[in-house]
Amino acid sequence: MGENIGSFFSHGKILISGEYLVLKGAKVLAIPVNLGQSLTVTSAKPGHINWETFERGQLTFTAQFQLPGLAVLETSHDEKAQYISKLLMAVQKLDAAFLNSNEGYAIKTHIEFDTRWGLGSSSSLINNIAQWTQVNAFELNQRVSQGSGYDIACAQSETPILYQIKNNLPIIEKAPLLPFFFPELMLVHLNKKMATEANISGFLSKPMDLEPAIKSINILTEKMLCCTQLSKFQELMETHEKIVGKVIGRTPVKETLFAGFDGAVKSLGAWGGDFVLAASARPFEVQKSYFEQKGFPTVLKLGQLLIS
Structure with missing residues (x-):
């Protein structure tokens, strides 16, 4: 040894x-x-x-x-x-x-x-x-x-x-203390691993003026941390999706996969794979069942992964 x-x-x-x-x-x-x-x-x-x-x-x-x-x-x-x-x-x-x-x-x-x-x-x-x-x-x-x-x-x-x-x-x-509802937010895995480096290369290769989008995301990040209402946080998620979707030329994931979901869905990291974040006022088991029926069985509460 x-x-x-x-x-x-x-x-x-x-x-x-x-x-x-x-x-x-x-x-x-x-x-x-x-x-x-x-x-x-x-x-x-x-x-x-x-x-x-x-x-x-x-x-x-x-x-x-x-x-x-x-x-x-x-x-x-x-x-x-x-x-x-x-x-x-x-x-x-x-x-x-x-x-x-x-x-x-x-x-x-x-x-x-x-x-x-x-x-x-x-x-x-x-x-x-x-x-x-x-x-x-x-x-x-x-x-x-x-x-x-x-x-x-x-x-x-x-x-x-x-x-x-x-x-x-x-x-x-x-970061300041996370909003009280964060542990109840959901992580839904899209059944595929994204090639992060390839996604980064593709993004960096496109010349574009990103200052307006960056300013908007900076404001949204601060608003997410200050948010005290789940419904307001869902609106921030949807706004975020529209901004990033426009920048990278992609359709938000809720429109492509989860149009019937009663809540907001936001991509995390490289779009198209890994986890997405979902937020809804409906009970966790109801939400989990929705994603399972759509063919996405890996559904976690964010609280399961937070460091206590």
């Missing part, structure tokens, strides 16, 4: 407001969730990294990397192995002393949520690697992702946050 070098943990995330526009400086509300990812590092045979990933207790991925070049020697999933190699190489760019042929490690990661849910399996891994190697997590994220970094901020936080990029730097504030 090798020497224990360190154990690290990072939270998953949910972006409530400002999807897409957070990349261009909008102020957004993001919530770290009570599920996350742990990473344990122990010493092992020099010249190699042996990697195991467990998802909800089940071994789902293995790989062996050669040091110091991080070539993939064997793996159960080539794309995932190449991503980890890229991530560790990015650390080397930030810390030239990281990894040499005289070192060896056994690394185990444990993901507490279904990775198809889009709760931040990549961001929680990036933050854990940054904790282990003592590099800046936001700088590391920039080297492997085009994302805004709000998910890295959530990985490090125990409370909801307001997040904004100014002058290419993350500005993170602890």
Whole structure:
């Protein structure tokens, strides 16, 4: 058994407001969730990294990397192995002393949520690697992702946050107390995982004047936090959908999938997959039954994922 070098943990995330526009400086509300990812590092045979990933207790991925070049020697999933190699190489760019042929490690990661849910399996891994190697997590994220970094901020936080990029730097504030009805809001999974990086690339490649939309989203984010009535919050959700839908040229998800729902539905993160947020005055079981009958059986209360 090798020497224990360190154990690290990072939270998953949910972006409530400002999807897409957070990349261009909008102020957004993001919530770290009570599920996350742990990473344990122990010493092992020099010249190699042996990697195991467990998802909800089940071994789902293995790989062996050669040091110091991080070539993939064997793996159960080539794309995932190449991503980890890229991530560790990015650390080397930030810390030239990281990894040499005289070192060896056994690394185990444990993901507490279904990775198809889009709760931040990549961001929680990036933050854990940054904790282990003592590099800046936001700088590391920039080297492997085009994302805004709000998910890295959530990985490090125990409370909801307001997040904004100014002058290419993350500005993170602890959010005020969430409205009383937030735990009763619903998360409905759309049965597919979105390719976040592809969505980001597509959005960033389109030249457009986003200042009016960003100002509107900033105001909506503040109004969402100050809201004291569920009916008013539903109106804010619908307004948000119209603004973002116009920016990205997509139809709001309620119109495409849930036109008969008695309440509001808002996309979270990349539109078209992962979770959507639903709000209604009707009892939870009635709402849950509606989504199940539509073919979407994964329905949670937001309160199930809030950090207590």
